[in-house]
Amino acid sequence: MSDKLLLTVIFAVVGTLIGMIINKSLLERKKYFEDVEHFLSEFISNLNFKRETIKVVFTNYLPSSEILKKQIKCHIDNNFQSLNFSSILLSKTEVKFTNDIFSEIGLHSIEVEKTFVNDCFEKIKSVREKVEIKYKKLGSASIKLGFLCGLMLAVLFW
Amino acid sequence: MNFDCLKTILPRKVYDAIFDNFNVDKIREIRLRSTFPVTLQYADKRLFLRADGGGREYENAITVTQEEINGIIINASQRSVYAYNDDIIKGFLSPGYGIRIGVCGEVVTSKNNVVTLKNYSSINIRIPHEISGCSRSIIPDIVSSSCKCMIISPPGCGKTTILRDIAKQLSALQYNVLIVDERNEIACVRNGVPEMDVGKTTDVISCATKAHAFESAIRSMRPDVIITDEIFGKEDVDVIIEAIGCGIGVIASAHSDGKDVFEKRSFTERLIKNKIFNRYYFLPFDFPSGGKIVAYDRNLEKIYV
Known part of the structure; x- marks a missing residue:
């Protein structure tokens, strides 16, 4: 009996941990896209007023997301040439999408640059909204679901 | 005079041909025209740039493409063309160290105002010189x-x-x-x-x-x-x-x-x-x-x- 109880606790804990990992990855993705959106809005404002070079813009930006922090560092280290950054928390399409944005920034005249960045901002905004909805739906639920799945597995083993 | 910035601006073949064969202090201008030979104003001489030096004949002279000229503009603006737009409109770009890049291209207008230049066709890189005391006589x-x-x-x-x-x-x-x-x-x-x-x-x-x-x-x-x-x-x-x-x-x-x-x-x-x-x-x-x-x-x- 005590073995079965112990097994139940273990399954419940493992399930909860898996749920927490899923929750964290969803949260990181949400933070990343929020941060990219914030970066682009800061850049739009910079284009309108200061017009600093991309080196200054990228170096001065303080990312709150760890993924963006690594991506920006990679971009600076690569001397702002084409980016080859990847992250396990982002899909290939998502990584390519943001890598392309960062690589293309700065290559246009002011009017084209404004249009380009505004366009990117809108696209990122819609991605961020989708990621946010997904996080709201699955974020906290994933912990509960993980816990319940653990319990269900334990019941199956009883 | 510090010419390091030219290394990051010029196409490698042009930079190497210049710095391997010429005394940089005597270079006044480097002219690059899309699909045409690169020319140098070297002291009082106008030369066509070749990989092994320069000469008055344009055979074997180094040429540059429109993409390479575009690349020079992007590099000279530190990959921030928008930040130099006001200068580009006036037909030049200053990448620093007193070097001035004159730019030719297709002018884009909007409501009778020049908005920018596109399809850059040629550039003239002018190298500054200091001749201390050259005005002393006047x-x-x-x-x-x-x-x-x-x-x-x-x-x-x-x-x-x-x-x-x-x-x-x-x-x-x-x-x-x-x-x-x-x-x-x-x-x-x-x-x-x-x-x-x-x-x-x-x-x-x-x-x-x-x-x-x-x-x-x-x-x-x-x-x-x-x-x-x-x-x-x-x-x-x-x-x-x-x-x-x-x-x-x-x-x-x-x-x-x-x-x-x-x-x-x-x-x-x-x-x-x-x-x-x-x-x-x-x-x-x-x-x-x-x-x-x-x-x-x-x-x-x-x-x-």
């Missing part, structure tokens, strides 16, 4: 003529170089000199510090229009002498007349091939008639290699060589 004359004078020569004969040296010499005489550096090629200010030696009592307003710079300088900086380059058109003459009317000396430069041609420029008659400048100094073609300056008085009568 400094006493400039001082005795109340620092109201004009330096005139064809392009590439040393107007900017002599203006830079005049600033330094007048500064050594304790004048408060102010340089209105519209294209940032006299003092070559980078991060607030002039990269060229323009004297210790010299202030610089860079990258502003002459009208704006003269007004703010006169109102706030109280200069003894304002030095500016490339007078072009009625507006520039208006601000110079205002400054001289305020009792400030003005030393300006203008493009012209000689006295006869200069007299035909649209603003010359007004300058002579109103006796705005006390001296006109014409630089010869060989001024950088020691040619003598020819001086004219306020009525454009020759005084001395």
Whole structure:
């Protein structure tokens, strides 16, 4: 009996941990896209007023997301040439999408640059909204679901 | 002079051909035209650039593509073309160290305003030089003529170089000199510090229009002498007349091939008639290699060589 109880606790804990990992990855993705959106809005404002070079813009930006922090560092280290950054928390399409944005920034005249960045901002905004909805739906639920799945597995083993 | 920035700007084949075969101190201009041979103004010679040096024949000369010219603009603007848009509209770009890149391309307009340039077709990279003491022979004359004078020569004969040296010499005489550096090629200010030696009592307003710079300088900086380059058109003459009317000396430069041609420029008659400048100094073609300056008085009568 005590073995079965112990097994139940273990399954419940493992399930909860898996749920927490899923929750964290969803949260990181949400933070990343929020941060990219914030970066682009800061850049739009910079284009309108200061017009600093991309080196200054990228170096001065303080990312709150760890993924963006690594991506920006990679971009600076690569001397702002084409980016080859990847992250396990982002899909290939998502990584390519943001890598392309960062690589293309700065290559246009002011009017084209404004249009380009505004366009990117809108696209990122819609991605961020989708990621946010997904996080709201699955974020906290994933912990509960993980816990319940653990319990269900334990019941199956009883 | 630091030419490191050229390494990041120029295509590798052009950079290597130049720096492997030439004394960089003698290079005045590097001209790159889409699909055509690269040319160098090397001291007094115009050469086609080849991988093994340069020559007067264009066979085997290095050519560049439109993409490479585009790449030069992107690199010179530190991959921030938008940040240099105002300069590009005026047809130039200053990547630093006093290097100025003249740009040609297709002009994009909107509501009769030039918005930008696209499809860059050719560029001219001008390398600045300092010839310390090149204005020494005319400094006493400039001082005795109340620092109201004009330096005139064809392009590439040393107007900017002599203006830079005049600033330094007048500064050594304790004048408060102010340089209105519209294209940032006299003092070559980078991060607030002039990269060229323009004297210790010299202030610089860079990258502003002459009208704006003269007004703010006169109102706030109280200069003894304002030095500016490339007078072009009625507006520039208006601000110079205002400054001289305020009792400030003005030393300006203008493009012209000689006295006869200069007299035909649209603003010359007004300058002579109103006796705005006390001296006109014409630089010869060989001024950088020691040619003598020819001086004219306020009525454009020759005084001395």
